Amino acid sequence: MAALELSSVRKTYTSGDAEIVALDHATLEVGDDEILALVGPSGSGKTTLLSISGGLLTPSEGTVVVGGQDISTYSAKQLTAFRRDSVGFVFQAVNLVPFLTARENLMIVNDFGSSRSHKDAKARAEKLLDELGLSHRVDNLPGQMSGGERQRVAIGRALMNEPALVLIDEPTSALDTKLGEQVMELIVSEVKSRDTAAVIVTHDQRMTRYADRTVTITDGVLAA
Amino acid sequence: MKLGLVELRRKPLRFAIAGSSLVLLSVLLLFLGGLLDGLFIGSTGLLRSQPGELVVYSSDAKDSLIRSRIDPEVRAKVEAVPGVSATGGIGVALVGGQLPDKTDLVNLSVTAFQLPVSSMPSDVSLAPDQALADRSLQAFGVDVGDTLLVGSAKTPITVTGWVSDTDYLQQGGFFVQPDTWREVLADSRPDSNLPPDTFQGLTVKLDSGADATTVADAIDAATGGATSTLTKSEAVQALPGIKEQNSTFSAIIYVTLFVAGLVVALFFALLTLERIGLYSVLKAIGASSRQIFGGVVIQAVIVALVSFVIGGVLMWLLTLVLPAEIPVAMEPARAVQIAVGLVVMSALGAAVSLRRVVRVDPASAIG
């Protein structure tokens, strides 16, 4: 079963009288343990594709199936629950909660209404941080960590709900090349070891070698 | 783990701004409430402490004890009314009293009683030169065993015990035998001289099961309109200024509570603005608007409660340094009213940010 299936997904915005096509009949399938790199210049529609795949935006046309769920017609409320339970996000700007420790930043996901108990959540958060090499940072606030460490905490948060699909937005843009490579390696190993699929959006061609497959996007049109 | 609560604990300074304003407003509210209650208590204790359910004045006295006179004939008529089980004469003289070795005078309401008031032992007995003083007079240096020189004739009267909550028109209750009171009254105001057995008012105890207003009407009918009989609470409300005081102070308290709501609305609107980015991330990873908004309201409520507690402590410290002449009373019911008002207004104030929280777009977390 595919982790992500986009069929003829179209997304348009209206700006005044003009219609802007952000994504034009995109069809894409990501296997359940596949890592896909999505490459394109800025404004190409890669962020729109990522947002639609993660239930942050709904498509204007076409269907979106994530882990077997067709989310194309989900309500805002259903999408909120979907994001909480079924996908993981790693944002470009890290975006950890500044006043929460590393462990709490992972556990916050559980706070939004998961069926997992507080104790289980805590155990899982600590295990993830340990795997990410952050066992010494469990009780530190984001402000006390390096950029790479923060990025690793963000990866841990994305994996917290055991998602079928992890969506990663420009993970290396704020890091230097060496650190970026380390983070990419970590992402790949974490994702692979869990048989989880991932879509990584990047504009950095060098990072595509970590992916199983690379798709480029130009002006809203996908090209393998 | 609740996000809102953790933020409060980790970043208390972020809330100190709204909090400090609310602390000041709490002190203001508690002071206003305390003053209102203090004025009420200090003015009405004598009437509220009476053992009877009804108070009888002469009808020409405009429901004022000082101008009322009930002579023995009228009293006999009152006692004959069915439903009346007992009557007690009451009278008051507002005079000064001088403490030993002091030049300053304390304000006394020298009160005559025949039926013991609520804070007296039922078998109370006093000699003509003895009195029970209200505990409020302690603040002015009065103590059991002191002999005060009372009124114009400087009648020596010794305090033999305490009563409480019996003050009248802001003068400390000073309970004496009826004859002692008549003597003090005649010395201080020769023009208000009263013959023996005449009192200013009566407290009327009812037979069990008798309806107070029915008996009151019956008494006024039996005396041919010579009396004006009020229930205890009516008598309290009839005191000069009590109603106006209540409505004016209450209006000021409500406006102040409204200000508190606006202040909370203002500062939480600013806080929410700072947190738009955070909220979009939280929404992107699965938080609902309801959860985020709930956290904001809980923060406002806790800030209000903590501010109220700090304000309460400050107010308590303030009462220690305020002069005894300022009648501030801290009543638990008033504190609860103010605390509830603050919490409700803060929750409402925080609700102003609801629209903004709902409008945060989770998609803005990306790109």
Next chain:
Amino acid sequence: MLAGKEIRRAKLRFGLLSGAVGLLVFLILFQQALLGSLLLSFTGALENQSGTVLVFSEEARKNVSGSVILPPEQAQIAAVEGVGSSAGLAEGTFTIEAKGTDVDASIFGFQPGGPGEPTRLVEGRLPTTPTEAVASKEDASDGFGLGDTVTSVDGGITLTIVGLTERSRFSVAPTLWVTFDGYTALRKASNPDATAVLPSVIALTPAPGVSASQLAASVNEQVDGVQALTRSQAVNEAPGVSSVNTSFQLILVLAFLVVAVVIGFFFLILTVQKQSTLTVLRAVGAPTSYLVKALLKQIFLVVGVGLVVGILLTLGAVKGASAGLPISLEPTTMVVTAVGVVLLSLVGSLFTLLRVGRIDPADVMNRQNAGGLA
């Protein structure tokens, strides 16, 4: 331009702030109006009578209603050196029928021609016979108008109003001024058991060259059992007045503090939130004075709107609410309050103004927005 644009973009926030300031100004003004009127209706009669020294019996504790001066003391007081003239002034509460309804009135009995006469006569003349009286203009519409007759309920003595005073009420009640003889008749009629009608206080005027406070001091020195006060002391130290004063002052201080704190913190947060924008503005050439002026403009605008709202509310409330006493707002109170609010909001914003003044345009280079929320 900057200042106005920001306010237009953030109407809710500036609206809330102006609303809060407006209500606080309203609280401050309304309470001052209330206090002023309350005090005047409590002690206006003492303030506006001709005796510059008032002698109370000592145990009255400066309370006219509780004071009584016996004939021997009266003679002793009159004999004190420095007394120009002396006269008894009596005060009592009577039930009076006016316009068909019974009301409590405070009646003063004064010696015509002697100290203790009302000084703020605005219409008519002073009473000359025992059945004539001067009433308060404030109560004229309640049956105490010029030419009206009122009757004491106990004893049925009828008085004709021959003159009106202003600002001369006492104990928040309708106040009548009658001759001492008239007062004696009223007293005796209401209480047949009364043995003698005595003055409550003695009003004095000092002899030429003697000041009121000197005279009060010599009376206190030479006569036992009495307490002489100058007129202003008698007004300010009247029972209840000083505690009412202290209480209201405390309330006003707290309200003013809230104004300063709320305004100060609001602009501080706003400035911190847009610090990077301000830094950029400095970097592209905006002088510090431009930013400070923009901030000041906003403060004045908010305070101005708040003052207008507060004053309008107060005027409305003063008109609408007649809580048993006529409330009026003095223009000077308004001006002093307005100036106070403006000054306090500037003091509250001082820290923010300094912060804006210290913004370093060079920071624009090292203040790279990392994008995080930390």
